[in-house]
Amino acid sequence: MYKKLWTWIGVSQLLVLLFSIIFYKRIDFLSYTNVSFIIGSILILSSMLGYVMKGRFFDVVFYSFQHVFSRMTDRDRRPLSELVPQKYYLPFITGVVTILLMLCSLFFYKSL
Template identity: 60%
Template sequence: MIKKLLIWIATSQILIVLLCFLIYRNIHLLSYINVSFVAGAALILYAMAGYVVKGRFFDIVFYSFQYFFSRMSNRDRRPLSELAPQQYRIPFITGCTAIVFMLGSLCIYYLSS
């Protein structure tokens, strides 16, 4: 799990730097702060949405939509929490790491200006 987490963190940081270069055409500390905030927030929101879905919050609504709009047998119906991906911890930790790096960069930016 640690190796997979480090791969996710390294990949996200490489993508953040590449997006800085693609969006801003150069790499500055402020552009890194902006892009890492958006990337970290997106990863955290993705993980929290997975956590809510996995927590069986929407199962009854999903089951009623399946019952109303399809002609499945009761045996074929599965709750949404079984269909959702199981891994939400790694994107959450990666997003939190990106936010921590962003906050560190923000402190450096304010101290240097």
């Protein structure tokens, strides 16, 4: 678990640096802060969406759409919570770490 977590964190930080170079043509505290906020927010929001979908919140709506718009039998219908992947902890923890690193860089940027 910890090896996967460090891999996710490393890849997210590499993406932050890569997108800083692509969009800002430099790596400084401001570009790192902006890009890491966006990447961290995307990771946190996508993991929260997976958590809500896994919590059977949308199962009734999904079932009714399957009933109205498809020719499936009752045996073939599956709720949305069974179709969503189980792994939403790693993106959430990675997003939180990215946001924390963003806050640290923002603190250093403001203190300069």
